Amino acid sequence: DVKVTQSSRYLVKRTGEKVFLECVQDMDHENMFWYRQDPGLGLRLIYFSYDVKMKEKGDIPEGYSVSREKKERFSLILESASTNQTSMYLCASGERGRNEKLFFGSGTQLSVL
Amino acid sequence: GENVEQHPSTLSVQEGDSAVIKCTYSDSASNYFPWYKQELGKRPQLIIDIRSNVGEKKDQRIAVTLNKTAKHFSLHITETQPEDSAVYFCAASLNTGGFKTIFGAGTRLFVKA
Secondary structure, eight states: OOOEEESOSEEEEOTTOOEEEEEEESSOOSEEEEEEEETTTEEEEEEEESSTTOOEEOSOOTTEEEEEEETTEEEEEESSOOGGGOEEEEEEEEOSSSOOOOEEOOOEEEEEO | OOOEEEEOSEEEEETTSOEEEEEEESOTTOOEEEEEEEOTTSOOEEEEEEETTOSEEEETTEEEEEETTTTEEEEEEOSOOGGGOEEEEEEEEEEESEEEEEEOOOEEEEEEO
16 A cells, blocks of 8 residues: 655644655655645645656745655745644655556644744 | 636535536646545545546446536536545646646535435
């Protein structure tokens, strides 16, 4: 079974803090994604990466950055957390090529106070 | 940019009835259309998908149809059961080297026993 592991299930941070959300996948997938999930808004794409050291902006990249130094790990960084970044963050991975099925992690519920 | 609209946002059906969820997408270059089911407190998981060269696909009680001309696709669940209660997300995927998957806002389905 594909495993996508997010380092924290719940996280509480203060406004202005730098926050790191980590995601690791064990299936040698080329593609990795970060989404945030908010009620009524679905899953909105923040950033995605289709190779090591490669990154592409999604629909809502403002206030976020990412890092992909190794194929299995994709990190989401909030440079200066704000209260409007309180959300559920979901990491996903997928193969390159015809099979674009995404495998999701369990999510990190981030609260910024 | 790419946009996926999903309707209805909430759907309540009696056990045994059918449920239909509809989505439209904006980018005609999209070529892969997955549907994900998210049960309460769990990660989204793929339940069925369809590619742009296929008009319909069925897997037991669930089926998906695609109308490329109208840029519509729909999920049909027959003989609904209480365990079908969940949030369903449609998505459209665009291959840009990596691939970019954009989700609809989700439909919360309640199946009443």
